[in-house]
Amino acid sequence: MHNLLYRSNALFTVSTTVLGVMCLLTALTDLTHRPNVRLDASVRSVDGLQRDYGDDRAWLSIKLDLDLRDLFTWNTKQVFVYALAEWATPRNHVNQAMVWSRIVQQPRGARVKEVVRIEYPYALTDQGVNLRGREYNLTVAWETTPVVGALHKGGRQLGGLRLPDDYFRSANVPRGHWRG
Amino acid sequence: MDFKGQKLAEQLCLYIILAAGALAFATGWYQGSFAAMMKVYGGGVAVAMLACVPDWPYFNKQPQSWLPSQKEALASARPMQAAR
Amino acid sequence: MNVRQLMLQTLNLGLIITSALIIWKSLILWTGSESPVVVVLSGSMEPAYYRGDILFLTMGRRPVRVGEVVVFNIEGRDIPIVHRVVKVHERRPGARDEEVEILTKACPTPPGGDANYGNDYEGQLYADGQRWLNRNHIMGRVIGFLPSVGRVTIIMNDQPIVKYLLIGVLAIFVLTSKE
Numbered sequence: 001m002h003n004l005l006y007r008s009n010a011l012f013t014v015s016t017t018v019l020g021v022m023c024l025l026t027a028l029t030d031l032t033h034r035p036n037v038r039l040d041a042s043v044r045s046v047d048g049l050q051r052d053y054g055d056d057r058a059w060l061s062i063k064l065d066l067d068l069r070d071l072f073t074w075n076t077k078q079v080f081v082y083a084l085a086e087w088a089t090p091r092n093h094v095n096q097a098m099v100w101s102r103i104v105q106q107p108r109g110a111r112v113k114e115v116v117r118i119e120y121p122y123a124l125t126d127q128g129v130n131l132r133g134r135e136y137n138l139t140v141a142w143e144t145t146p147v148v149g150a151l152h153k154g155g156r157q158l159g160g161l162r163l164p165d166d167y168f169r170s171a172n173v174p175r176g177h178w179r180g
Numbered sequence: 181m182d183f184k185g186q187k188l189a190e191q192l193c194l195y196i197i198l199a200a201g202a203l204a205f206a207t208g209w210y211q212g213s214f215a216a217m218m219k220v221y222g223g224g225v226a227v228a229m230l231a232c233v234p235d236w237p238y239f240n241k242q243p244q245s246w247l248p249s250q251k252e253a254l255a256s257a258r259p260m261q262a263a264r
Numbered sequence: 265m266n267v268r269q270l271m272l273q274t275l276n277l278g279l280i281i282t283s284a285l286i287i288w289k290s291l292i293l294w295t296g297s298e299s300p301v302v303v304v305l306s307g308s309m310e311p312a313y314y315r316g317d318i319l320f321l322t323m324g325r326r327p328v329r330v331g332e333v334v335v336f337n338i339e340g341r342d343i344p345i346v347h348r349v350v351k352v353h354e355r356r357p358g359a360r361d362e363e364v365e366i367l368t369k370a371c372p373t374p375p376g377g378d379a380n381y382g383n384d385y386e387g388q389l390y391a392d393g394q395r396w397l398n399r400n401h402i403m404g405r406v407i408g409f410l411p412s413v414g415r416v417t418i419i420m421n422d423q424p425i426v427k428y429l430l431i432g433v434l435a436i437f438v439l440t441s442k443e
Contacts, residue, residue: 007233011193015225018201022221023410025205026214074212077409078312080348084330094354096330105311121383127353141331145312147214150408153331 026075027149038067039156041083041140044115048173049131049164056131058124058163059173060085061117062100068110068142071152077145079104081112085124087136097124133165185239193232200224277435296323297404302335303414305343305421309333313346316415321404328352328399333406339391344403350383353396 041064048059062083071079082101089095099118104110118124126134141155169175200221208217291300304317312333313319321335328334330352335344385395420427 004233004235007189007193010190011197011225011229011233014194014197015228018197019221022201022205022217026208026217027408029209074208074214080312080331082331091355092353093356094327094352096352098330098350103311122350125351143331143333146409148410151333151406155331 023148027146030073030075030146030149030152033073035070035154037070037142037154038065039140039142040065041138041156041158043138043158043161046164047117048169049167050169050173050176051129051167051178052125052176054129056126056129057176058085058131059118059169060099060124061115062138063115064100064112064140066110066112066140068104068112069107071142071144072107072110075146075149077105077147079110079142079144081140081142083116083138083140085136085138087126087131087134089126089128089130089134091128091130095126098122099124131163132167134163136161136163182240182243184242189232189239193228196228196231197225200228295321295404296325297321298323299335299344299403302344302346302403303417304346305418306345309346309348313409314412316412316418318410318414319346319406320408320410322407323402323404327354328402328405335403335406336397336401337403338389338394338401341391345384345389346406347384 041062044061044063046058046060048057050057050059064083066081068079068081080101080103082098084096084098086094086096099122100116101122102112138158138161139155140158141153143151143153145151167176201224204217204221204224207220208214211217292298294300300321302319302321304313304315304319307315319335328349330349333346333348335346337344384390390397420430
């Protein structure tokens with residue numbers, strides 16, 4: 001018989017189904033979005049190359065000119081933008097280290113035009129002492145977290161970079177510990 | 181709630197929620213806000229709940245005409261037997 | 265209700281449960297991840313992921329790279345953790361120890377945030393003596409997101425009585441319904 005409980009149950013079923021469809025549609029709206037972003041980066045200077053307890057470590061200053069405003073849609077919750085360095089050594093054929101990152105939650109924070117340095121908690125460290133004269137890439141990349149749906153990402157690689165041939169440090173780079 | 185009323189309740193529930201969903205999606209899309217969409221939808225579901233779940237008078241407009249119960253039928257049939 | 269009806273209801277229930285299991289196992293095979301849908305249980309990835317959000321994972325054969333958000337298990341911890349990869353050191357294929365070593369860290373909080381700021385090794389998240397993650401610790405990487413739906417499971421985790429109540433009520437409904 002058609003009682004209150006039955007009607008409430010039917011209402012609940014219909015409303016959650018329609019809600020599900022709405023979420024699906026929202027997620028699908030991302031497919032039509034072709035973002036146009038600007039990812040310009042360059043290594044302004046290598047500030048130091050030290051050996052710290054048996055592992056090499058490099059310090060860089062990176063000049064960033066990023067414009068990620070076009071990534072934001074009504075379905076965007078945040079954009080995570082980051083920079084990473086990548087190199088190959090005899091021991092490891094792929095080494096990657098994130099050297100900078102930022103969470104952007106509003107489009108107005110999506111323009112980054114500054115020089116950043118590799119700071120705690122990030123470090124460009126090798127497993128071993130293979131960084132002198134090492135060639136490396138710098139990649140600037142982004143990943144969106146949607147309100148509902150699929151994550152998207154993109155990036156741009158800057159290749160052909162090379163670390164100095166000898167250990168050195170500038171004033172604001174801490175001295176490495178050679179033992180270990 | 182009579183049978184016609186039940187059907188009305190089910191249809192009302194379905195159409196109100198579908199309309200709320202469509203309206204909410206359009207609102208959210210044009211406002212560029214997911215939160216707006218959720219608020220409109222929540223309002224729509226509340227309207228549907230109010231309109232369909234309680235036993236309102238408009239669900240009882242066409243009551244079923246039941247046949248009289250067995251006792252009444254026997255009571256009206258007995259005078260005929262006595263007359264024979 | 266007679267015996268035949270009871271048996272029918274039980275079979276129905278069994279059918280529902282096994283259909284759900286089939287769908288789950290197929291998802292596991294399709295995505296290559298041992299748990300393709302997870303609920304976020306910690307607040308360490310805020311403001312991206314909050315407790316109760318749902319994540320869709322895939323594993324595949326592609327190598328783990330920096331920037332991906334991965335869900336991983338640590339020996340001695342019963343719940344999986346969701347963090348972002350910040351370092352990768354991958355051995356040459358064919359080397360004796362052919363492993364990927366991955367370091368992860370929680371989402372960086374805005375300036376002035378709390379102590380979830382260093383990488384996971386420094387935060388003592390890994391097991392004793394563990395410096396890196398390997399590929400076999402990783403359950404999958406995040407490809408999709410659904411907000412808040414998982415809050416129900418968090419309530420059920422924190423108050424197990426709710427879980428038993430819900431299952432009991434559901435079972436009663438299924439067994440006594442006439443469909």
